[in-house]
Amino acid sequence: MLFGQNIYLRGLELSDVPELMKHWNNRELKQFLNKITPQSIQEEEQWIRNTWNERKNGNSYVFGICLVETDLYIGNSEVRILDTISRRGNLGISIFNPDYWNKGYGTEAIRLILDYSFTTLNLHSAELEVFSNNPRAQRCYEKNGFKKTGVRREALFRDGKYIDIFLLDITKKEWNNLNI
Numbered sequence: 001m002l003f004g005q006n007i008y009l010r011g012l013e014l015s016d017v018p019e020l021m022k023h024w025n026n027r028e029l030k031q032f033l034n035k036i037t038p039q040s041i042q043e044e045e046q047w048i049r050n051t052w053n054e055r056k057n058g059n060s061y062v063f064g065i066c067l068v069e070t071d072l073y074i075g076n077s078e079v080r081i082l083d084t085i086s087r088r089g090n091l092g093i094s095i096f097n098p099d100y101w102n103k104g105y106g107t108e109a110i111r112l113i114l115d116y117s118f119t120t121l122n123l124h125s126a127e128l129e130v131f132s133n134n135p136r137a138q139r140c141y142e143k144n145g146f147k148k149t150g151v152r153r154e155a156l157f158r159d160g161k162y163i164d165i166f167l168l169d170i171t172k173k174e175w176n177n178l179n180i
Ligand SMILES: CC(C)(COP(=O)(O)OP(=O)(O)OC[C@H]1O[C@@H](n2cnc3c(N)ncnc32)[C@H](O)[C@@H]1OP(=O)(O)O)[C@@H](O)C(=O)NCCC(=O)NCCS
Pocket: 029, 032, 033, 075, 093, 094, 095, 096, 100, 101, 102, 103, 104, 105, 106, 107, 108, 129, 130, 131, 134, 135, 136, 137, 139, 140, 143
């Protein structure tokens, strides 16, 4: 488990599925994520089983985000190894319960997973994609030292129009020099 002040990160269990399914198919959430089509209980159970295999094989590390105070499971975060030689990883985060947006938990979770990526997994850099319709996520990444490196112009169709996808990354050196 990875402990922060207000949240902690832990591996997922099949018993997490009911809480996840309360929110996972909400349109408000899906607009910010890659998969916009609805997903079933069975698909989510399969996804969790898959996270165990991926972790065992060293391909990807998925954590549930939980509140320290109540243990409520509010989101997921992942670091996926993209290149074992260059030590590049891809980061993902989703606080699926909107009641817990804008309370600093995302910033804290990204901080924990970045620390894990650089100090435990020994990644050299971490990268991610964020959609132009998501200034809150962009701000969160920026607060944690991510820099914008590029744009996939009009690469995503959302709500009847094409929007941009921004590419962001951070190196281990930048992370170590960050005063947060
Ligand atoms: C994106 C996400 C992880 C952010 O976590 P969070 O806990 O909600 O965010 P935090 O409270 O830690 O920080 C939000 C920051 O964005 C700012 N913000 C919020 N809405 C904003 C907006 N519309 N425009 C600009 N900044 C905004 C907040 O003021 C805060 O910055 P500050 O601390 O400088 O004031 C979370 O909201 C989430 O999971 N959303 C749904 C899924 C998603 O978007 N995932 C990311 C896909 S790339």
